[in-house]
Amino acid sequence: MLAHDSDLELFRDNFRRFMLDNIEPYYAAWEKAGIMPREVWNQLGENGYLCVDMPEQYGGYGVPTNYSLMLVEEAARAGYGALSTAISVHSEITAPYILHIGTEAQKLQWIPKLVSGEAVGAIGMTEPGAGSDLQAIRSSAILNGDHYVLNGSKTFISNGQHADLVILAAKTDPAARAKGVSLLLVDTHLEGFKKGTNLEKIGMHSQDTSELFYDNVKVPADQLLGAAGQGFAYLMQNLPRERLGIAVTALGAIFGCIDVTVKYVNDRQAFGQAIGKFQNTRFTLAQAKIDALATEAFVRQSIEQYMESKLDVPTAAAVKAYASDVQCKIADNLLQLFGGYGYMTEYPISRFYVDARIQRIYGGTNEIMKEVVARELLGR
Ligand SMILES: Cc1cc2nc3c(=O)[nH]c(=O)nc-3n(C[C@H](O)[C@H](O)[C@H](O)COP(=O)(O)OP(=O)(O)OC[C@H]3O[C@@H](n4cnc5c(N)ncnc54)[C@H](O)[C@@H]3O)c2cc1C
Known part of the structure; x- marks a missing residue:
């Protein structure tokens, strides 16, 4: 386990070199294309730059969180705002949610894949009618035996095109306001789950930002993240x-x-x-x-x-x-x-x-x- 500040500086130097070799030559082209290739995630994972503060039993290095945040900082400093945000959503948001709230089985199922880059993570809160006012979300997830039936849509979801896993906020009790909201771990490869177009933005061009649509998607009940209604x-x-x-x-x-x-x-x-x-x-x-x-x-x-x-x-x-x-x-x-x-x-x-x-x-x-x-x- 890395522990001292000199280790952090060594890690920083390594990441800077990695970006010079693997990001710099291609970044301008990705910006033009409006997306970075999916393989970049695998490369980041293979080189040990994703979710580094996740515990070792889930594939991470178990290093302090400032190691993970350093990667976000360095990508931004190098001028790769889109990459910085992409890593932040994946490593600073998606993985910690699972670590903090998930069951042991959920952690074992998802965190190693996020660490390796086999799965790209995203967080799906915003909807066309619910941005700042998240209580207004309309996505619904109704329990039906061993699965939830998920319906609705999201917009502006970072990593939305490449995402394999979305932590998605939906109402498991549509009649309630805030108390009806739950979080689900949604595998984007499930039948009925669709990614909309890659949204065109004024900046962060190579950051894929997407609409998501789900129509009667059957999400296994064991993919509820935490308790129902506690979203x-x-x-x-x-x-x-x-x-x-x-x-x-x-x-x-x-x-x-x-x-x-x-x-x-x-x-x-x-x-x-x-x-x-x-x-x-x-x-x-x-x-x-x-x-x-x-x-x-x-x-x-x-x-x-x-x-x-x-x-x-x-x-x-x-x-x-x-x-x-x-x-x-x-x-x-x-x-x-x-x-x-x-x-x-x-x-x-x-x-x-x-x-x-x-x-x-x-x-x-x-x-x-x-x-x-x-x-x-x-x-x-
Ligand atoms: C590039 C991009 C990436 C994003 N990534 C994600 C993501 O990964 N996941 C996700 O879930 N969401 C994501 N979002 C959504 C983002 O979090 C929302 O756009 C944001 O929270 C604002 O919501 P809104 O766009 O609906 O604006 P609105 O809520 O409609 O706000 C419009 C204006 O009204 C103001 N306003 C609203 N309520 C109040 C109030 N009570 N008091 C004062 N002013 C108020 C706002 O400050 C704003 O100026 C992303 C958005 C973009 C553009």
Whole structure:
């Protein structure tokens, strides 16, 4: 088992090298294609980069969660926002749900496959009529003997095209509101389960985001995750990890924006000097660094709190909102320093800019994050 910080740094170096060899040469083409190949998941798994904090009895390394989050951070820092999110959904959301709530049989059935990349994980909450207001979900799962009959649809599901397993929220008691919601482990290869088109987005192009449809799908009753009707309670327990993952992606991207901008402003000349010599450039970059350091302190503290089981729901909401707001501000301010070249997809800052925007929306919008924080301050 890896344990010391030097091990983490070694692991980080290895992952950077892996990305240089296996991601960098192809990433631009995947962005154009609007999806990365399915085999990338197998490659990530074979090289030991998926779900690394899962216990060894389920195939993981059993290392602390900061090892897992480092991979999300490094992918974002390298400018692969889509890859960072894909890994985050798989390793930071799907696997932990199963580990925390699943039965022993469910853990043995699914976690080793998520670790190896044999199965790609996704989380299916959002529906066309239910985004921020998740209580409004209409998907239903009605128990009928030894299986649930699943009907309905989801939208905006990350990893949705490649997913083999979706943790899906559905009403096992459609008459009830929140108390009727349960979570199911749904194998996407079951009869009646269909993936819609790969949705076209303004950024994170190679991240497959999909609609999902299910029509009388028979989900074995033993694939109920946790207790029936407890879906919202489980969401509350697991959202801090999801939101922490988003904050970590933001942190990586913030440093990535600074990396590419520092290089550019030292090279680009205007009025007979490098644009890095203009006070505006220097102050903009200095402010970005100051904001990056403040974000880093908050994010690292939140990671430590998570690892000590002390990251509460309002703090996780706060760090998600803060880090993603800073990310968007920095991507915008630093793109400006590239002039027209910043608007060209050939320049990585443009990808940092478009990839940043969704971070304030998914995982709960930043307005909802503020509601969560305000609720703690003021009550309902
Ligand atoms: C690229 C992408 C990937 C995604 N991945 C996933 C995924 O993997 N799984 C998944 O389940 N979902 C996913 N989502 C869905 C995402 O979580 C939702 O889009 C998000 O929660 C917002 O829901 P909505 O789009 O329905 O917006 P709405 O809920 O319709 O919100 C619209 C606006 O109203 C505001 N608003 C709503 N309620 C309130 C309120 N009470 N107070 C103040 N303002 C409010 C919102 O902040 C927002 O500004 C993804 C979305 C995208 C675009």
